[in-house]
Amino acid sequence: MDTYLYGIDFGTTNSALAIYNETTRKIEHTLLIPSLIYFAEHRNADSSPNFVVGEEAIAAYLAEGMKGRFIKSVKQVLSRPSFTETRIQNRRYNAADLVAIILSELKLRADRLTGQDVRKSVIGRPVHFDDDNASKDSLAQTRLSKAASLAGFEDVRFQFEPIGAAFAYERTLDHKERVLVADLGGGTTDFTYLTLDPQKADYHDRKNDMMATGGIYVGGDSLDAAFMWERGTPYFGKHTQYEATPGKRLTVPKSLFARICSWEQMNFFNGPRIKAELEDYYYFSGKDSKFKNLMTLIEHNLGYSVFQSIEQTKISLSGTDQAAFVYHQLGIDIEENVELMEYESIVAKEVQRIADYLDRFMQERRIAPGEIDSLFLTGGTSQVRSIRQLFQDRFPKTTLNTGDHFRSVATGLAYSGYLFNPA
Numbered sequence: 001m002d003t004y005l006y007g008i009d010f011g012t013t014n015s016a017l018a019i020y021n022e023t024t025r026k027i028e029h030t031l032l033i034p035s036l037i038y039f040a041e042h043r044n045a046d047s048s049p050n051f052v053v054g055e056e057a058i059a060a061y062l063a064e065g066m067k068g069r070f071i072k073s074v075k076q077v078l079s080r081p082s083f084t085e086t087r088i089q090n091r092r093y094n095a096a097d098l099v100a101i102i103l104s105e106l107k108l109r110a111d112r113l114t115g116q117d118v119r120k121s122v123i124g125r126p127v128h129f130d131d132d133n134a135s136k137d138s139l140a141q142t143r144l145s146k147a148a149s150l151a152g153f154e155d156v157r158f159q160f161e162p163i164g165a166a167f168a169y170e171r172t173l174d175h176k177e178r179v180l181v182a183d184l185g186g187g188t189t190d191f192t193y194l195t196l197d198p199q200k201a202d203y204h205d206r207k208n209d210m211m212a213t214g215g216i217y218v219g220g221d222s223l224d225a226a227f228m229w230e231r232g233t234p235y236f237g238k239h240t241q242y243e244a245t246p247g248k249r250l251t252v253p254k255s256l257f258a259r260i261c262s263w264e265q266m267n268f269f270n271g272p273r274i275k276a277e278l279e280d281y282y283y284f285s286g287k288d289s290k291f292k293n294l295m296t297l298i299e300h301n302l303g304y305s306v307f308q309s310i311e312q313t314k315i316s317l318s319g320t321d322q323a324a325f326v327y328h329q330l331g332i333d334i335e336e337n338v339e340l341m342e343y344e345s346i347v348a349k350e351v352q353r354i355a356d357y358l359d360r361f362m363q364e365r366r367i368a369p370g371e372i373d374s375l376f377l378t379g380g381t382s383q384v385r386s387i388r389q390l391f392q393d394r395f396p397k398t399t400l401n402t403g404d405h406f407r408s409v410a411t412g413l414a415y416s417g418y419l420f421n422p423a
Helices: 056-061 095-114 134-150 160-170 220-236 255-259 272-284 289-301 302-317 338-345 348-364 385-395 410-412
Strands: 005-008 014-020 025-032 036-039 052-054 069-072 087-088 091-093 120-125 155-162 177-184 189-196 210-216 241-245 246-251 322-329 334-339 374-378 399-404
Touching: 005 160, 005 410, 014 095, 014 410, 025 056, 025 095, 036 056, 052 056, 052 095, 069 302, 087 302, 095 134, 120 134, 120 160, 120 410, 134 155, 134 334, 155 160, 160 177, 160 189, 160 210, 160 272, 160 374, 160 410, 189 348, 210 348, 220 255, 220 289, 220 302, 220 334, 220 338, 220 348, 241 272, 272 289, 289 334, 302 322, 302 334, 302 338, 334 338, 338 348, 338 385, 348 385, 374 385, 385 399
Parallel strands: 005 120, 120 155, 177 374, 374 399
Antiparallel strands: 005 014, 014 025, 036 052, 036 069, 087 091, 177 189, 189 210, 241 246, 322 334
């Protein structure tokens, strides 16, 4: 009987699973789902949890009038000590519980294809879950391990995500190369510098080929947050003034709007204290219409749909010089054109953080640009034009390659079975 190994790329925006047949030594299938969970407003009739995952989460969210809890970017909370749990449908869920829901869905779909209860997997992780903070990194790793166990995986190894991407790229080569891999995802940007050799694709020990790894906590969500802050929050009352005391007007605290720029915070920005605070500001602002939009955003759980519009603007600007930022929902009306130069100015600070880290990475590891034979970029954020321009500027004489931006990492993780062999 054939045996299988699953390579799993649990991502901030999307999650992928590659099914590797250990008997034939081939990838048989790859699966991709959005990293989304939708909890209906009420539990099932038998009191069991009522939720759906992936594409179905979007459909259910819209069909039920966005009344339940929509969870996105849960990967971002793995390294957050401040997040201990959230209550949904009168049940407590911690970070591992939420991640396990997505991993379980991937496993269920893959097991249907293999006809087996596969419990062996290589799961990807960023080089740093949170900007080289050892304690937060350890917390995230522990939570991810617990989630894998809850999802039914008993024999698990972890691999850096950019190394997974590198192994996928290696299968396309016909000669040895020194490659800088950049995995630009929703939450993090990770780098690996290594030697790839198609003759070694099935070797059990690749440690000596890994020359350097590093990463920074900046990704596509960071770009979307910057855009939301500059172009989105004014529609939700960022400049609203309220009467603090008779005759004295102040501007509503900016911290409220910072929280709607971050998915990891917006997911849990719905407690009674926050709602009461918003109602007070709304009343003392003279019922400002734009501030009312903020209350509608929170009350009706519209965050995902707003960020869908922001992401669509970003995607459009990857191929055109002008795009529309459009959103119409429950009285919230946004419609404006965004020029590429405007967008690049808005996200410039985040792109510069990636550039600065890349420069440090090269300098501290003593990697000369001329030593690199090729670049391999993967992850959805690598399609942003200013990101691609960054690499072209830094390495003008180096070939830039890309693969499947959403499946490359999972495929390479599935090729990492050597991790199960004794050292």
